[in-house]
Amino acid sequence: MSKIKWLDRRIAHPGPYLTLCTSESEYLAAMRGLGIKPIDDWIKTEHADATVHHATSKDGQQASVVCIRVSENRTAVEIAGLLVHEAVHIWQRYCECIGEHTPGAEQEAYAIQSISQELMAAYADRL
Numbered sequence: 001m002s003k004i005k006w007l008d009r010r011i012a013h014p015g016p017y018l019t020l021c022t023s024e025s026e027y028l029a030a031m032r033g034l035g036i037k038p039i040d041d042w043i044k045t046e047h048a049d050a051t052v053h054h055a056t057s058k059d060g061q062q063a064s065v066v067c068i069r070v071s072e073n074r075t076a077v078e079i080a081g082l083l084v085h086e087a088v089h090i091w092q093r094y095c096e097c098i099g100e101h102t103p104g105a106e107q108e109a110y111a112i113q114s115i116s117q118e119l120m121a122a123y124a125d126r127l
Contacts, residue, residue, distance in 0.1 A: 004030045007118040016054075016062040016094055018115070020122040022070045030065045031055070042067045049074070050082040052089045062097055064090045066119055070126075080120060087115035 004026065007018040017034075021027040027042035035058040044051045050068040057063060066086045068079070091111050095103055103111075 004033050005122065007122055016064045016090065016097075017057075018064050018090065018118060019066070020119055021065060021067045022123075022126060027053075027065060027067050030063075034058070034061075034063055034065075043069060050086050052086040052093075054090075054093045062094070064093065066090070068123070079123060080116075083119040083123065084112070084116045087112050087119060090115050 004019050004021075007020070019030050021030055021042065024042040028038060031038045031053075034055055036055055038053075039055070040051070040053060042051070043049075049071075050066065053065040053067065055063045055065065066083070068082055068086075091108065094111075095101070
């Protein structure tokens, strides 16, 4: 069983816990670490290449578990695009959770940049 690495929560305090999973076993370990049962397949559909799972741990902490299929056929640009896409969903959910309906454009851009960089660095660490 692999140990899950939780990433920096710098989008805001207290931002959601964030992790990147590249296998179903990592996804299951992350969900166990949150103390909850998985609610979906690790990648929600067979046609998707990445998925973000939003969860609330038993102690009320928000978490985003990003899952991405590893493929040698995918370019670095495609991987970056997938991770940015999931970062936007994380930001959207975070705004929902704090009741923010009109975040500032610059705040939103910095947050998505920060989340994307965390995910990309986590992916790069696996190469």
